[in-house]
Amino acid sequence: MTVDVNGSPRNVPPGCTLDALIAAVAGSLRGSAAAVDGEVVPRGEWEHFPLADGQQVEIITAVQGG
Amino acid sequence: MDDPFVIAGVELGSRLILGTGGAPSLQVVDETLAASGTAMCTVAMRRVDAGTSGSILEVLDRHGVRVLPNTAGCRTAREAVRTAQLAREALETDWVKLEVVADERTLLPDPVELLDAAAELVGLGFTVLPYTNDDPVLARRLQQVGCAAVMPLGSPIGTGLGIRNPDNIELIVSEARVPVILDAGIGTASDAALALELGCDGVLLASAVTRAQHPARMAEAMAAAVHAGRLARRAGRIPRRHHAQASSPTEGMAVL
Numbered sequence: 497m498t499v500d501v502n503g504s505p506r507n508v509p510p511g512c513t514l515d516a517l518i519a520a521v522a523g524s525l526r527g528s529a530a531a532v533d534g535e536v537v538p539r540g541e542w543e544h545f546p547l548a549d550g551q552q553v554e555i556i557t558a559v560q561g562g
Numbered sequence: 563m564d565d566p567f568v569i570a571g572v573e574l575g576s577r578l579i580l581g582t583g584g585a586p587s588l589q590v591v592d593e594t595l596a597a598s599g600t601a602m603c604t605v606a607m608r609r610v611d612a613g614t615s616g617s618i619l620e621v622l623d624r625h626g627v628r629v630l631p632n633t634a635g636c637r638t639a640r641e642a643v644r645t646a647q648l649a650r651e652a653l654e655t656d657w658v659k660l661e662v663v664a665d666e667r668t669l670l671p672d673p674v675e676l677l678d679a680a681a682e683l684v685g686l687g688f689t690v691l692p693y694t695n696d697d698p699v700l701a702r703r704l705q706q707v708g709c710a711a712v713m714p715l716g717s718p719i720g721t722g723l724g725i726r727n728p729d730n731i732e733l734i735v736s737e738a739r740v741p742v743i744l745d746a747g748i749g750t751a752s753d754a755a756l757a758l759e760l761g762c763d764g765v766l767l768a769s770a771v772t773r774a775q776h777p778a779r780m781a782e783a784m785a786a787a788v789h790a791g792r793l794a795r796r797a798g799r800i801p802r803r804h805h806a807q808a809s810s811p812t813e814g815m816a817v818l
Contacts, residue, residue: 502609522610527619529607529652536647539654554609556648560591560618561606561634562581562719562768 497549508547515542521555528557565796567764569741570657570689570710572628575601577758578788579630579743580781581768588621590777595625598781602628604659604766606635607649619653630691632659637672639679646683658683659713659766660692669719673700677707684708693745696730698737705740712738713745713766716757720769722749725756735761751780751787758791759799 497512498505501521508517514530514537522528530537531554537545547553566573581604585591595603605618622629631649636642639662646658662679664672671694683690684707691711692704701712714734717723724747725731735742741764744757748767757765765788774780 527617527652528610529648529650531644531648534644536644536651539651554648556607557610557652558605558617558619558629558631558649559608560582560585560588561604561608561632562583 497547499547499550500552502553502555512547513543514545514547514553517547517553518542518555522557528555530555565792567741569691574628574764575599576785576788577764577792578754578785579603579764579766580771581632581766582618582772583634583768584772585777586772588618590772591618592621592624593778594771594781595621595627597778598771598785600627600781600785602630604630604632604768605653606632607645607652628657629653629655630657630659631655632693633661633679636662636679637664637675638662639675639682642675642679643682643686646679646688647686650688656687657689657691657710660690660709671695671715673697676700677703680704680709681707691743696727696734698730698733701734701742702737705738709740711741711743711763713743715746716744716753717747719746721747722770723747724749724753725760728756728760731757731760731762748784751783754784755787755791755794758788759794761795764788 518528533552567577576599578600579602580600582591633642633645636645642662650656662672662675663669680690680692690709692709693713696714704712716725742762743764743766744762745766748754748770754765771777771780
């Protein structure tokens with residue numbers, strides 16, 4: 497199935513959970529967070545959060561900033 | 563410490579808070595942190611970029627510096643609240659530097675969206691440090707909704723124009739029940755010293771250091787300025803007078 501990650505389509509296996517996607521995209525779960533279809537998903541729910549085809553996922557981290 | 567700097571019950575070891583934006587490299591951030599002695603730094607939250615090498619968080623960790631995520635770039639309360647929630651999950655802190663700016667040209671806070679976002683975030687359990695205008699009334703309202711500090715600008719972000727309205731900053735300080743942190747507009751060390759002399763509890767600055775010709779040297783200057791300004795505030799400056807007042811005795815002059 498395909499989900500939209502930070503504005504680009506990405507193929508993920510069916511049943512893929514949010515923690516697996518974050519780890520794959522960010523390299524680590526530490527320092528990252530995600531919103532699915534505009535709603536922030538609490539860290540404690542990531543491993544049980546199943547993704548669905550067509551969902552929009554934003555994965556963010558800290559960068560230099562004022 | 564006989565003059566602790568405390569925000570929301572947490573004592574910070576320095577009254578100088580640094581933004582990390584604008585530094586040309588993580589190496590420069592590393593050097594400025596060492597030179598500044600800061601205890602807290604801001605970061606922004608952005609999409610993960612696979613091409614990014616190294617992490618600002620690793621640099622902050624190495625210096626034992628507390629991370630303060632911001633909501634830079636947000637234009638609405640809704641965006642700012644979502645960004646703060648993401649930051650809380652990413653960095654596992656409920657502290658947030660709340661920024662809701664009206665437009666890219668002025669980067670001035672939008673007071674209506676800012677106050678809405680502050681109230682909502684306080685309700686969600688955040689420790690909210692809002693970047694605000696130098697408006698004493700808005701500062702009062704931000705405290706009323708439960709902000710842990712107020713952070714008025716000295717002048718617009720990145721301008722380096724210093725403190726354009728010191729009377730308003732003094733007014734904000736005189737009414738404040740939470741720490742007042744001068745945020746934005748600092749250009750050089752004397753601006754930072756003035757902020758503390760006016761009674762601000764701390765200073766938050768980024769560009770003045772990160773875009774200086776020698777960032778680490780300027781960071782050291784800022785630390786000294788904040789220290790000097792705080793000492794001067796506590797020492798109690800002399801009142802300004804319109805005419806001269808001799809400091810040498812007027813009695814006992816020899817007749818020559």
